[in-house]
């Protein structure tokens with residue numbers, strides 16, 4: 107049996123504490139810059155079976171359950187993230203699994219909707235993930251996911267270039283066509299992520315019989331742009347949101 111790697115930066119005490127201070131951790135979906143865009147792309151959850159890959163604190167699981175989903179499964183590697191998620195959704199039809207979304211499988215046609223918010227850039231093999239999703243997502247089922255934008259992940263450091271006074275000069279774009287592992291600086295810690303081109307994201311779906319329903323590069327909601335962590339986010343595309351339908 108394949109060994110599941112359960113160690114994750116999200117279970118590192120220092121990283122977890124910093125992550126828990128972020129606006130999206132404190133305020134939930136209302137504090138997430140992309141939520142106003144993602145929300146519009148979500149399907150009707152009434153009586154649906156829903157899977158959230160990399161569910162973190164479970165905000166999207168809670169939203170699906172509050173909007174009529176009959177059963178929601180949240181999957182995450184991190185014990186600490188799942189502990190918070192379980193508290194938030196107590197009393198709702200939400201179950202959690204501690205597992206690696208890269209290798210996880212379910213019986214064929216288990217889910218009507220598969221969601222993933224900002225977790226898939228932690229997965230090395232996107233094609234394998236999509237082939238797995240294709241198995242457990244029903245025909246005509248909906249996949250909606252956000253990832254860090256390829257222009258954001260390409261160079262690797264995920265930081266601006268600054269002048270000697272500390273003013274931002276620009277955001278670097280480099281090594282765009284060199285897909286693979288990156289060691290990014292996220293919340294002051296070294297975090298392993300994976301870069302892929304826009305073509306890889308879109309064509310992997312198209313070649314595996316998904317129909318693209320929406321592709322969006324979200325910008326933060328106007329009321330969030332003043333926050334220190336978002337005030338520079340009109341300079342670079344930070345996220346990519348894709349909505350697709352499983353045809354077979």
Ligand SMILES: C[S@@+](CC[C@H](N)C(=O)[O-])C[C@H]1O[C@@H](n2cnc3c(N)ncnc32)[C@H](O)[C@@H]1O
Nearest residue numbers: 116160161162182183184187206207223225228
């Ligand atoms: C940036 S957080 C996003 C959490 C949540 N989806 C949200 O939008 O608020 C990324 C989450 O993905 C989880 N994660 C990263 N790699 C994973 C993997 N291979 N399998 C399962 N979960 C993973 C992390 O533990 C973390 O909770």
